[in-house]
Amino acid sequence: MSASPLRVGIIGVGMMGADHADRIVHRIAGAELVAISDPDSERxxxxxxxxxxxxxxxxxxxxxxxxxxxxxxxxxxGSVHEEQVLACVEHGKYALCEKPLTMDSESSLRVVEAERNKAGRPLVQVGFMRRFDPEYARMKRLLDSGDLGRILLVHNTHRNKTLPKWFRSEMIVSDSLVHEVDVCRWLFDDEIATITVLAPKPTSRAAEGMLDPQVAIFQMAGGGMATTEVFVNSQIGYEVRCEAVAELGNVTVGLGQDVFVRSDNHYGGHIPDDFRDRFARAYDLEVQAWVDASRRGEVVGPTTWDGYAATAVCTAALQSLATGRPVRVDLADRAEVLRGAAT
Amino acid sequence: MSASPLRVGIIGVGMMGADHADRIVHRIAGAELVAISDPDSERxxxxxxxxxxxxxxxxxxxxxxxxxxxxxxxxxxGSVHEEQVLACVEHGKYALCEKPLTMDSESSLRVVEAERNKAGRPLVQVGFMRRFDPEYARMKRLLDSGDLGRILLVHNTHRNKTLPKWFRSEMIVSDSLVHEVDVCRWLFDDEIATITVLAPKPTSRAAEGMLDPQVAIFQMAGGGMATTEVFVNSQIGYEVRCEAVAELGNVTVGLGQDVFVRSDNHYGGHIPDDFRDRFARAYDLEVQAWVDASRRGEVVGPTTWDGYAATAVCTAALQSLATGRPVRVDLADRAEVLRGAAT
Amino acid sequence: MSASPLRVGIIGVGMMGADHADRIVHRIAGAELVAISDPDSERxxxxxxxxxxxxxxxxxxxxxxxxxxxxxxxxxxGSVHEEQVLACVEHGKYALCEKPLTMDSESSLRVVEAERNKAGRPLVQVGFMRRFDPEYARMKRLLDSGDLGRILLVHNTHRNKTLPKWFRSEMIVSDSLVHEVDVCRWLFDDEIATITVLAPKPTSRAAEGMLDPQVAIFQMAGGGMATTEVFVNSQIGYEVRCEAVAELGNVTVGLGQDVFVRSDNHYGGHIPDDFRDRFARAYDLEVQAWVDASRRGEVVGPTTWDGYAATAVCTAALQSLATGRPVRVDLADRAEVLRGAAT
Amino acid sequence: MSASPLRVGIIGVGMMGADHADRIVHRIAGAELVAISDPDSERxxxxxxxxxxxxxxxxxxxxxxxxxxxxxxxxxxGSVHEEQVLACVEHGKYALCEKPLTMDSESSLRVVEAERNKAGRPLVQVGFMRRFDPEYARMKRLLDSGDLGRILLVHNTHRNKTLPKWFRSEMIVSDSLVHEVDVCRWLFDDEIATITVLAPKPTSRAAEGMLDPQVAIFQMAGGGMATTEVFVNSQIGYEVRCEAVAELGNVTVGLGQDVFVRSDNHYGGHIPDDFRDRFARAYDLEVQAWVDASRRGEVVGPTTWDGYAATAVCTAALQSLATGRPVRVDLADRAEVLRGAAT
Structure with a gap:
């Protein structure tokens, strides 16, 4: 890996691009944000x-x-993606392109071909981020392990609480369902051969003329099937779930409880082996908070007083363990000890 | 915040220190690892x-x-913490000190006093990482919001699958229970006044003479109470849970399903508002993977072909939505399109 | 209600009929089993x-x-249901007829008409038992309450662990899917207008030629929709779930955790008000066990010794509550007290 | 078992006794309620x-x-239990005595001795109904199976939403905690040797002077331990949970999701084998509803029309399965078919 950080430029800093800018500056190691481009120059x-x-x-x-x-x-x-991605390919720049790759199949195919012909190797990653969600990734690994046999069916749920008035029926397909298109292609490791999209009588919470919810049925080239509900004015919140049904069991993610498996008269999930697994994120957040605070010239989180008080309690605890009796904890007077210190 | 990255040195690179080194290099923004010290110079x-x-x-x-x-x-x-933390204070360096702060109350108090007297402001953060776990942090915010009334009781569970033979009864207190000592002090925002530690007949899975499990009862200065089970040879896995009981409801974390609240004849939890909440970590991992791959000169994750195939499916989906009929997806021949490309 | 018990005859005592016989004799109040008929006279x-x-x-x-x-x-x-149900109607006998009512629509319609013409009032109940499952019944009440708005979609899952070799593809529809047909008609309070049944490439665990699993899509007359997976060789166990999606939230049953509701950024369920709700079934089972044991001349469950020991502990508990100290429980010597008693 | 029903008398028809009367008349097979006695003759x-x-x-x-x-x-x-239970023993009558058996240890012991001396065999069952709760019973069977090794610890939670003003601190022990006393004696199959009851600063929702919540610690004769929280003004609802920790795993009941087991890096529960397990209660309720309705001269639940409609849908479903196409369901006109029938 290169020793120097990756110099990243972001094109488009609306909600998604601004979120990525913040991510690269504050949470991503080995990268630095160097340039931004947006038609709205003030933004x-x-x-x-x-x-x-x-x-x-x-x-x-x-x-x-x-x-x-x-x-x-x-x-x-999406309407300017083709030009921008092709330019990246032209200049040999790595690109992370938010979905959709482009607006129609023909232009997308042109991008695939340009990458092959001009770069001769992959340069572009498309923003199907479900593959990076730890739950989805674990589900994929479990399915690939073969422990549950061949995958037969997938059931997806994709619900938004509400979407703005300008969100139209077609965008349910191109902006929402597109994620589950990728999920199914990825989980089955297969292409979608036939698709049916049906819409029940719409919810009264959707704008006039909006077909919401919708139910899509995918038939995979290799014989698999998937059902997907997309409901973008569910009033509930953001619910993204996926249940994959294989020959020997099924796996569900998005329940808010990691990967949930049913097989052999049993439902359940994994209990981690140790704290590095369970608290990996807590350690990351702890150290990031410490780094950020140190750069600001501050201290956050537990102080030396907290360290002292814990030690005093543990000392008393050891006495109690030895005697089986309640032991009083002897603490210095906090106000006195810290008198005069900036906090 | 300072523009240049924080230059971090790590002292002690056993399991925990090596894990932190990896973290700072690969997952923490704004820091660079510059120096390592360990008595084992080869390590x-x-x-x-x-x-x-x-x-x-x-x-x-x-x-x-x-x-x-x-x-x-x-x-x-822990036995060399006092000297090292005092040196940090002496040189005005920020420090993140793994627990315990020091080995006994007297030395811990000396550190508190040195920090006040020599630095006059906080420099040292102690490694009580539960406070940074997103679940614990949300539980704390919920309790602090006052929505559930005053906190009355806390029940902690702290289980390891197994621990090595050299882990002794006293370490259950100083290495394990110490985390719940901090959790209770933090949740109650109060000191522990009295502690009782009892041990049932030990599990046959523990080493001879080991008191495992143990049950600790904390009586807080302000009248609260807490029970904590520590069981370090539970054979189950790593289970760290905390249930806080307040006047109007209770909150539990560590069930593997985020913050779980019971109040007013109802149990349940939160469904996020949007994808930034639900998939924040997936986006971080996606962009980190992209940055890492780009620095290695590679592409990981969804390719332009994946982008193209998804677009083709969505085009067919829109036709189906308009007609209510199944629509075949028309895809170019992958092998032909990608012929000659490095993958 | 009539003072004397209902005299019940059962026709067909295979697995289902024998189960009902046992039910009527051992668990149903106000009925007595008086007659049995089966072509297998030995059975x-x-x-x-x-x-x-x-x-x-x-x-x-x-x-x-x-x-x-x-x-x-x-x-x-099912092939003899028409004749037997018509005979019940003829003789004015109440009947509980296991599904299917009859083997085809024409004969079923004849039964409906005979009941109207000859009895002029309902006599026959059909065995769609999901409506009596406490979870389904609560879901129905919740949907009918209007609290979640109009029902839009239903997703059913119906899985058996394995079924015998003689179970054919068509029986997945007539014996399994038929339950979800009734569930959807009942939940939507509407008829099914159009049905599509699709089958992915079958599981290798099914017999040759068997289409298993199957996915059915119902379009209701009033515009609602439902998807149903039936998978009768799932290897998992018996899983019957139903998720009803309404305009303001969704309800799921069959998760093994009662009625589960998602609405307004919240998931969760009900915590009962008191012990009569939570332990209703336990009280029924306790009293039924007592009645059964008394009729056999026995005592089951907690004895007077258990009552005595509990009282002794509570007496000590009250002393501890008053003093805050551990109190030893003083018990008589059990062997001595019970010497000579039959147990 | 005796052919004739058990003739049951109930003494005391307050809330609990009236509930039992209803149970015996409407839900218990093989018993008839013949007599009632209560000091309040009008009641x-x-x-x-x-x-x-x-x-x-x-x-x-x-x-x-x-x-x-x-x-x-x-x-x-409870104050008249001794006299009444002794009378049952005297007359050789089977008795189910609600807890407490009597008001103090001495009188309870007299009952034990009278039963041994006068009846020479058990006649009296004490109302510790947790043992009959299906979840508790399954937990006990699992622990007794030895699969989880020796039981080490038990953690109980016992919460009421609110209790009336006249409920005093001592009743938390004698009316509430008494259930967990029995649960622990039963699960450990051992006597409680020492008990400690502590109370944190009470909730402001309890009446003045009321110690609520309370935390009890049981030390079993054989070395086991248990902690129990009793909180009778929790504002939450009725929560009764029990977690039993054994050498190889732990079991929890009362989560509203049956028996929940954690062992070997896994959490989870059981998926039933078939419908008799999953829907046993639904079948009981279905048949009881049918019996009750028949005795009233009514029909409840699914009608012949429901049976007909389901058959018509299944017929269409089979056509769709054969063709892979949507099929319209052909139904007779309901109003016309049922014209003139009483419903």
């Missing part, structure tokens, strides 16, 4: 000003071509 | 060799004093 | 011999016509 | 009038002595 400027050393570039193609950028995160509207 | 050298630009320092106090180190992560044995 | 005789006062009748129509029978439970094969 | 008369053939008896001892009563259910206040 771009405001965002760049929040971080050190980030410049704005008016023309996204110039951002892509620039020698100071190693990789480009494309979070612009 | 230190091996670890340093894995990363770019990390040097080893024989004497931990020299690492602390060095001008190239901004902050020190202390993961050495 | 009928063996079963009748297990109970007091149950006679066998060779001809099922004679059982129905007999003056000593008030009501008939029909658990014979 | 007794009102209840008796609801059922056929139930007489009231002023003097409870006369009810016990009467030749028409085979068995007595004692639901009177």
């Amino acid at each position: 771009a400027g405001d965002l760049a000003a929040r971080y050190d050393g980030v410049r704005t570039v008016g023309d996204p193609l110039q951002l892509i071509a620039g020698s100071g950028v190693d990789a480009v995160l494309i979070a612009s509207p | 230190a050298g091996d670890l340093a060799a894995r990363y770019d630009g990390v040097r080893t320092v024989g004497d931990p106090l020299q690492l602390i004093a060095g001008s190239g180190v901004d902050a020190v992560l202390i993961a050495s044995p | 009928a005789g063996d079963l009748a011999a297990r109970y007091d006062g149950v006679r066998t009748v060779g001809d099922p129509l004679q059982l129905i016509a007999g003056s000593g029978v008030d009501a008939v439970l029909i658990a014979s094969p | 007794a008369g009102d209840l008796a009038a609801r059922y056929d053939g139930v007489r009231t008896v002023g003097d409870p001892l006369q009810l016990i002595a009467g030749s028409g009563v085979d068995a007595v259910l004692i639901a009177s206040p």
